[in-house]
Amino acid sequence: MSRMVKGLFADAPDDNFYVKEFERRAVAPKDVDIDIKFSGICSSDIHTKRGEWGPTDFEVCPGHEIAGIVRAVGAEVTKFKVGDRVGVGCMVDSCRACDCCKVGEEQFCQQGMVPTYNGYYKYDHHPEKGNKTYGGYSTGIVVDEAFVLRIPDAIDLDKAAPLLCCGVTxxxxxxxxxxxxxxxxxxxxxxxxxxxxxxxxxxxxxxxxxxxxxxxxxxxxxxxxxxxxxxxxxxxxxxxxxxxxxxxxxxxxxxxxxxxxxxxxxxxxxxxxxxxxxxxxxxxxxxxxxxxxxxxxSLIGGIAETQEMLDFCAEHDIHPEIELVSADYVDEAYDRVHNADVHYRFVIDVEKTLK
Missing domain, CATH: 3.40.50.720 (NAD(P)-binding Rossmann-like Domain)
Known part of the structure; x- marks a missing residue:
């Protein structure tokens, strides 16, 4: 059964974000359903929302630095269970068959990886083929287990979120x-x-x-x-x-x-x-x-390498310097990032403030 979640959306480059409910797909056999606790604000979110890297397919719900807790898993999921601490980064699917995908470099998928937001599921193996992707500025997301990362216990979830992009990059x-x-x-x-x-x-x-x-x-x-x-x-x-x-x-x-x-x-x-x-x-x-x-x-990293990075951070006590912000502060946070007024990463407290 699908579920309704809340997200931050924008309809045009200069518009402010607004909150709306939208539907996440029903959990397929290989899916992981995640309650999002924190979502990092990446500069690429800002460039995308403002149309600075080419046309943006509005409406858009950004966010590809996602940390949360597993709420449900599909019948064929083997890597995760309910209650696990998990993350999702910049991509949620790839062709899985090309030379790059076969060696764990999904970010360079020769048919094109599917971005976590502002993209479309396009492969026959995916249960949502043809649908648009919406990102982590939301209270929940459903992702194939192949594109979900395990967050070690040694890393706080709020600090783990930015690692899913700026860390592996x-x-x-x-x-x-x-x-x-x-x-x-x-x-x-x-x-x-x-x-x-x-x-x-x-x-x-x-x-x-x-x-x-x-x-x-x-x-x-x-x-x-x-x-x-x-x-x-x-x-x-x-x-x-x-x-x-x-x-x-x-x-x-x-x-x-x-x-x-x-x-x-x-x-x-x-x-x-x-x-x-x-x-x-x-x-x-x-x-x-x-x-x-x-x-x-270099462009981000593959799923296996992203997991290696998270484990390395846990082993060496490495984490980003963050400023935790509320969902209603995101527009101001974007302006501050644009003006280089952040030390060094904004993270949205999704669980407590996206109402």
Whole structure:
């Protein structure tokens, strides 16, 4: 039997959110029905709602950093039971048959993964094929068990929510591109993504430097565990740091000069981009060939790797710095994120405030 839940919806880029009831599907044999307790506010939610990454299919209910408790499971579910602490990230389905899906890289599904919101179920194997997806700014969600994550007991649910996007987005490239203990690792940009990259780098045994415009975030960076800080607007600081870094994770979501960051890399250094700039970023060929440097990109992580990240966070006591907000504060929270006025992730207290 389907059930009615409440969600935060918007009908146009400039509209405020409003609360309405909507229907979640009946639990199919492989489904997990989740009572959502907390939902993180990701910058991509804001870009999507404001139509900044292309047309948004309104009405929209955002949210892909979801933490909650299992309320029911389908007859064929083997991974979860009622009462389990679980999460849902950026995707809720994929083709499950292509080369990427077969190796656990569902985010790169060659037929297209199904996003947690602002998308459509499109595969024959799914019980809701043809229907639109609605996200975690809601009191409940039903998801195939293959796309549900187990949240370890050591992680508070409110702090677990952002890990489902900003956590795995920064963890995955460090694993895939091989950050090593003792290497000099730099994080470009200290925001929601950057502060998690900093914590992961420290836990992996790297020397961690934060690269930021100006010095306003120096104290925060050092308090979060960074070993050094470089003001990229300071020519002397940049000159001093040139050729000293093994691996840079670029979390900046605005236009910036990649060549300046490439100048900081050692021989065979890597610059991995996870920030999504809406404008093209130029790379000079000499910046690459002089030093045999690599520029690459990374997108979230597969389901297995996301679980690995959650387990790593539990083992190393890693969690995002959050500000818990009510459902009626989301419009203001969006404005604050847009103005870089958040330290470092807003999380909606769904259970207590989405009425």
């Amino acid at each position: 920064t963890f995955s490239p460090l694993r895939h591109f091989g950050l090593q203990k003792g290497q000099h690792f730099a994080v470009a940009g200290l925001g929601g993504l950057g502060h998690m990259a900093l914590k992961f780098g420290v836990a992996m045994g790297a020397k961690v430097t934060v690269l930021s415009r100006g010095t306003s975030k120096r104290e925060d960076a050092l308090n979060l565990g960074a070993h050094d800080f470089v003001d990229v607007k300071d020519p002397e600081a940049m000159k001093s740091a040139a050729g000293s870094i093994d691996f840079i994770l670029d979390t900046i979501s605005a236009k910036h000069d990649l060549n300046a960051y490439l100048s900081l890399l050692k021989l065979d250094g890597k610059l991995i981009v996870v920030g999504l700039s809406p404008e093209l970023l130029d790379v000079g060929v000499f910046s690459l060939v002089l030093g045999r440097k690599t520029v690459a990109g």
